[in-house]
Amino acid sequence: MMRWLRKEKLPKQPEEAHIPEDVDDHPAEGALENPHLESSEAAAVQEENLGKATEQAAQQEKESGPILHVKEVRRSFPVGGGEIEVLKGINMEVLPGQLVMLRGRSGSGKTTLLNMLGGLDQPTSGEIWFRDQPLHKLSDEKRTVLRRDQIGFIFQAYALLPLLSAWENVELSLRMAGVPSHEWKQRVTHCLELVGLGKRMFHRPFEMSGGEQQRVAIAKAIAHRPKLLLADEPTANLDSQMGAQVMAVFKNIIHTEQVTICMTTHDPTILEVADHVYEMVDGKFVE
Numbered sequence: 001m002m003r004w005l006r007k008e009k010l011p012k013q014p015e016e017a018h019i020p021e022d023v024d025d026h027p028a029e030g031a032l033e034n035p036h037l038e039s040s041e042a043a044a045v046q047e048e049n050l051g052k053a054t055e056q057a058a059q060q061e062k063e064s065g066p067i068l069h070v071k072e073v074r075r076s077f078p079v080g081g082g083e084i085e086v087l088k089g090i091n092m093e094v095l096p097g098q099l100v101m102l103r104g105r106s107g108s109g110k111t112t113l114l115n116m117l118g119g120l121d122q123p124t125s126g127e128i129w130f131r132d133q134p135l136h137k138l139s140d141e142k143r144t145v146l147r148r149d150q151i152g153f154i155f156q157a158y159a160l161l162p163l164l165s166a167w168e169n170v171e172l173s174l175r176m177a178g179v180p181s182h183e184w185k186q187r188v189t190h191c192l193e194l195v196g197l198g199k200r201m202f203h204r205p206f207e208m209s210g211g212e213q214q215r216v217a218i219a220k221a222i223a224h225r226p227k228l229l230l231a232d233e234p235t236a237n238l239d240s241q242m243g244a245q246v247m248a249v250f251k252n253i254i255h256t257e258q259v260t261i262c263m264t265t266h267d268p269t270i271l272e273v274a275d276h277v278y279e280m281v282d283g284k285f286v287e
């Protein structure tokens with residue numbers, strides 16, 4: 001049976017993450033009560049313990065070396081009778097729990113590199129390691145499995161199915177990732193609440209702002225608990241306030257979901273939230 005979500009039982013967002021609260025005062029239809037939160041005191045203890053556990057997990061991950069290691073990567077494409085070299089010797093490391101940005105002008109090669117970090121494409125030469133997996137050598141099949149299990153993607157244009165509600169969009173990604181159906185309800189609720197959309201769960205994309213749609217896309221991308229989230233210009237279609245909200249969600253999920261984020265951007269105003277910025281010029285990183 002469906003129940004109302006009582007306000008005092010909503011999980012708190014960390015203060016530093018300015019994720020907007022839903023303005024709608026009506027509780028979300030079908031939202032779940034959390035049976036573990038018997039009182040506000042218990043909730044506070046639970047939250048504190050969770051915080052400690054996630055910090056420890058993040059620390060352990062950090063100590064275990066990079067999640068991505070890119071060595072001398074080059075990528076050429078055949079064009080006309082010749083070839084164009086788009087990536088010209090890229091080296092980078094991404095540590096677990098980092099928010100890393102690739103910044104550069106249009107055509108500098110950011111998307112080409114991001115596609116390779118996610119195993120959508122392979123380098124002409126060089127190496128890309130995802131943990132102990134050599135993405136540069138894996139077959140299409142193995143890269144597909146790795147992507148499905150461990151990587152989430154977010155695009156500039158949200159990539160939501162327009163006739164499905166926010167809830168159904170997120171649920172669909174769990175179905176596709178092969179997550180057991182008994183986990184869907186709790187996980188979809190959790191992910192949508194995490195991105196500040198607990199009261200927009202049953203809206204369809206056209207009933208939401210661009211920023212809200214992008215936050216649904218984030219919930220969808222993290223629902224199957226990927227280790228790595230790749231985002232191609234996730235704030236490009238948003239105004240500065242909505243862009244800042246998306247960045248606040250990113251900072252938040254790094255801690256709560258132990259995810260690592262690598263994103264491309266043109267936007268200089270969001271660079272300050274990055275742990276590391278790689279500046280790309282004509283297929284190379286510059287200082």
Ligand SMILES: Nc1ncnc2c1ncn2[C@@H]1O[C@H](COP(=O)(O)OP(=O)(O)OP(=O)(O)O)[C@@H](O)[C@H]1O
Pocket residue numbers: 077078079084086104105106107108109110111112113
């Ligand atoms: N499959 C391909 N075949 C030929 N050229 C390609 C191919 N993919 C990318 N390129 C070229 O590589 C260059 C870099 O493209 P890429 O999309 O990586 O740049 P970008 O920095 O992400 O640009 P933007 O910010 O506009 O998205 C461009 O000149 C593009 O035309």
